[in-house]
Amino acid sequence: xxxxxxxxxxxxxxxxxxxxxxxxxxxxxxxxxxxxxxxxxxxxxxxxxxxxxxxxxxxxxxxxxxxxxxxxxxxxxxxxxxxxxxxxxxxxxxxxxxxxxxxxxxxxxxxxxxxxxxxxxxxxxxxxxxxxxxxxxxxxxxxxxxxxxxxxxxxxxxxxxxxxxxxxxxxxxxxxxxxxxxxxxxx
Numbered sequence: 588x589x590x591x592x593x594x595x596x597x598x599x600x601x602x603x604x605x606x607x608x609x610x611x612x613x614x615x616x617x618x619x620x621x622x623x624x625x626x627x628x629x630x631x632x633x634x635x636x637x638x639x640x641x642x643x644x645x646x647x648x649x650x651x652x653x654x655x656x657x658x659x660x661x662x663x664x665x666x667x668x669x670x671x672x673x674x675x676x677x678x679x680x681x682x683x684x685x686x687x688x689x690x691x692x693x694x695x696x697x698x699x700x701x702x703x704x705x706x707x708x709x710x711x712x713x714x715x716x717x718x719x720x721x722x723x724x725x726x727x728x729x730x731x732x733x734x735x736x737x738x739x740x741x742x743x744x745x746x747x748x749x750x751x752x753x754x755x756x757x758x759x760x761x762x763x764x765x766x767x768x769x770x771x772x773x774x
Contacts, residue, residue, distance in 0.1 A: 603620065606696055697747075
């Protein structure tokens with residue numbers, strides 16, 4: 588069956604999802620974690636582009652419509668492969684409710700102050716509209732609420748990601764969390 592291989596009880600290393608509003612530092616944080624832990628990195632946004640997981644286009648929002656089934660099928664295989672190899676996974680994406688709950692052992696929701704986010708999105712060349720939408724999303728804690736609704740509260744952790752220092756401290760905390768998870772889940 589499809590779910591085989593993504594069963595949390597069979598994992599030797601945990602799977603982690605880094606989520607949050609665009610511009611909070613998900614990809615940079617995920618890359619650092621992968622580098623320091625040798626976990627398999629899945630940049631979900633890149634994966635979507637590479638595999639053209641699109642189901643048409645939303646012209647009004649000027650964005651592609653995600654083909655969730657196609658994406659989930661591809662990720663399921665990647666997660667199963669990592670698990671079979673005894674590897675952990677760190678994935679990053681700006682949404683989290685689309686993934687099956689059993690896939691992840693830790694959901695890290697990165698947060699950033701409005702002025703920090705404003706500058707980062709401006710530097711990315713976001714349109715005024717796209718920038719305001721994302722800032723509003725962050726102010727309203729949309730992703731955090733989404734994570735809390737989709738996953739067990741115990742695995743959802745909210746951290747600040749405004750500076751390099753905070754990012755490095757988040758990475759260290761995740762490393763410690765992984766060590767703890769492994770000791771709790773060892774035979």
